[in-house]
Amino acid sequence: MTAPAVALPLTPKWLDALIELDAAAGDWPWLRTQYEGSFEHHDLVLGWVEHEQLIALAVFQIVLDEASLLNFAVAAEYQSQGYGKQWFTAILKAIENKRCSKVFLELRESNIRAKKLYERMGFQTDGIRKNYYPSHNGREAAICMSLAIESHD
Numbered sequence: 190m191t192a193p194a195v196a197l198p199l200t201p202k203w204l205d206a207l208i209e210l211d212a213a214a215g216d217w218p219w220l221r222t223q224y225e226g227s228f229e230h231h232d233l234v235l236g237w238v239e240h241e242q243l244i245a246l247a248v249f250q251i252v253l254d255e256a257s258l259l260n261f262a263v264a265a266e267y268q269s270q271g272y273g274k275q276w277f278t279a280i281l282k283a284i285e286n287k288r289c290s291k292v293f294l295e296l297r298e299s300n301i302r303a304k305k306l307y308e309r310m311g312f313q314t315d316g317i318r319k320n321y322y323p324s325h326n327g328r329e330a331a332i333c334m335s336l337a338i339e340s341h342d
């Protein structure tokens with residue numbers, strides 16, 4: 190990939206592509222109903238699109254100046270090559286343009302790659318929710334993280 194990541198707002202016409210990318214990306218993909226719900230609730234659904242192909246996705250819920258990252262994934266064939274960092278940088282710009290000053294997210298304790306990525310992007314850990322997610326071995330904890338976005342006005 191040569192072009193830098195740009196975060197485009199996606200419409201429901203991208204539903205199948207979102208579901209396909211997510212299903213192949215990791216062990217815990219969103220269901221179609223979750224994407225449909227996000228479109229219905231006017232969440233910000235963002236995509237990195239190259240030649241009509243979806244490379245990465247992100248879904249934010251925005252309330253006033255706070256953005257919660259609900260889902261984030263890079264297509265399986267592009268993982269572990271630095272695209273996660275590029276994509277996160279692009280979605281942070283999109284959030285900044287929405288005048289958000291804080292981003293929140295939660296991730297599985299076992300998701301080492303995501304944790305490294307978020308820490309690299311400057312996120313700090315705010316707390317741990319024990320037994321939060323169902324997992325292959327019962328339940329696992331959620332790590333709650335946040336990032337303050339500097340205003341460039």
Ligand SMILES: CC(C)(COP(=O)(O)OP(=O)(O)OC[C@H]1O[C@@H](n2cnc3c(N)ncnc32)[C@H](O)[C@@H]1OP(=O)(O)O)[C@@H](O)C(=O)NCCC(=O)NCCS
Nearest residue numbers: 214215261262263268269270271272273274296302303305
């Ligand atoms: C998590 C995810 C978005 C990361 O994107 P990526 O493109 O694979 O990540 P990058 O290549 O940019 O690497 C991110 C960090 O993980 C590290 N990393 C990459 N592959 C790794 C691997 N196989 N094992 C351990 N660390 C790894 C990188 O070195 C980098 O850390 P660094 O900045 O300290 O060097 C991607 O793997 C994904 O879509 N996973 C499935 C869905 C998911 O888990 N989403 C997050 C929900 S919270």
